[in-house]
Amino acid sequence: MYMITQPPEYRNFKFWPTTLPGFKEAVDEYSKEVEKVSVEICECLSRLMGLDKHGLKRLHGVMKQSMRLNYYPRCSRPDLVLGVSPHSDGGSITFLLQDDEITALQIKYKERWLPVKPIPNALVVNVGDALEAWSNGVYRSIEHRAVTNTKKERISIATFVLPDEEVQIGPVESMMVDRPRLYRNVKFLDYLKQCLDKKMDGKSHTSFLKLEKEL
Structure with missing residues (x-):
């Protein structure tokens, strides 16, 4: 299930469940709390990127x-079936709330898939493609996937922080002082279309963002 959660005026309740008591209220509360965390992280990243406190948020x-609410049933052949195929997220930051009992998330590091063991009461925070472009490749989006298992069904909640569709994503000046420009400016909507393709x-x-094929 995928839905827009913030700002509230962008929500389309036509796509929200209507038969789950308390669902709307729970999503509203959770999305507000994640928004607070995302603002704090953006403020920290802004300073690291040589911007003022609210620079990244303005971008x-x-x-x-x-x-996105994900449900993964038990799978009799996890060696053949993935829960989610390898990808990186197109937005700026992703927060993942995992099931504490099942290790399913894997990240790609040096051509190897490494499991990300859940930490109780913690969120996994991933850098997305938009932040990679804004930071001129200093902060890289992570390629990741989800695997299945034979023992237990699993639920996860991924929350994505996204720029406005008309915003240009590309390196900010402060990230090109000691580093050549490696990304071009692209309207975020155009980039989303590439992601879907x-x-x-x-x-x-x-590759749609990069001036060079390899960094």
């Missing part, structure tokens, strides 16, 4: 938030 235009094919869609 988003209207900072949007979407949420690639259909979760690793990080191949990020």
Whole structure:
């Protein structure tokens, strides 16, 4: 299930469940708390990127938030079936709330898939492609996937921080002082279309952003 959660005026309740008591209220409360965390992280990253405290938030235009609720049933052949194919997230930051009992998230590091063991009462925070472009590749989006298992069903909640569709994503000046420009400016909506065209094919869609094929 995928839905826009913030700002509230962007919500389309036509796509929200209507038969789950308390669902709307729970999503509203959770999305507000994640928004607080995302603002704090953006403020910290702004300073690290040589911007003022609110610089990264301004780059988003209207900072949007979407949420995807994932359900993974038990699978008799996890060696053949993935829960989610390898990809990186197109937005700026992703927060993942995992099931504490099952390790399913894996990240790609030096051509190896490494499991990300859940930490109780903690969120996984991933850098997305938009932040990679704004930071001129200093902060890289992570290629990740979800695997299945034979023992237990699993639920996860991914919350995405997104720039406004009309915003340009590309390196900020402060990230090109001691580093050549490696990314071009692209309207975020155009980049989203590229992401959808690639259909979760690793990080191949990020080539649309880059001035060079390899960094």
